[in-house]
Amino acid sequence: xxxxxxxxxxxxxxxxxxxxxxxxxxxxxxxxxxxxxxxxxxxxxxxxxxxxxxxxxxxxxxxxxxxxxxxxxxxxxxxxxxxxxxxxxxxxxxxxxxxxxxxxxxxxxxxxxxxxxxxxxxxxxxxxxxxxxxxxxxxxxxxxxxxxxxxxxxxxxxxxxxxx
Numbered sequence: 501x502x503x504x505x506x507x508x509x510x511x512x513x514x515x516x517x518x519x520x521x522x523x524x525x526x527x528x529x530x531x532x533x534x535x536x537x538x539x540x541x542x543x544x545x546x547x548x549x550x551x552x553x554x555x556x557x558x559x560x561x562x563x564x565x566x567x568x569x570x571x572x573x574x575x576x577x578x579x580x581x582x583x584x585x586x587x588x589x590x591x592x593x594x595x596x597x598x599x600x601x602x603x604x605x606x607x608x609x610x611x612x613x614x615x616x617x618x619x620x621x622x623x624x625x626x627x628x629x630x631x632x633x634x635x636x637x638x639x640x641x642x643x644x645x646x647x648x649x650x651x652x653x654x655x656x657x658x659x660x661x662x663x664x
Contacts, residue, residue, distance in 0.1 A: 537599050
């Protein structure tokens, strides 16, 4: 008897976007200095990916920007997704987290005297994830090349292609 394969829904994230899936989904994005963070709770069949542009949320944003503006920031995305996973019954200890991106594709400081946006994004991701009680199980960050990632929320697999 032939095994049938059901095609999963696919979502492509632009910079500054977040997607939380409640059923198996393929979420993909392309990263340079931005950071992409995957979250997966197998018990609840939840998976999420955020594509953050800058390290730290500056505070209140005027107007109707709301959550959409906050998702541009690494720390904001992590805290917002943590709250969403909490509200859906996930324990932080069971959420598998993987971090990608943070490359120095915009500006490389040869003398290494100033932190680049990519480095700041990577450092903020690791700091905020630890602060929120998440453990990173895999990562591919830094260097000078971009990355394309495809996250299967059903099994937690992330396929990474280096863009050299």
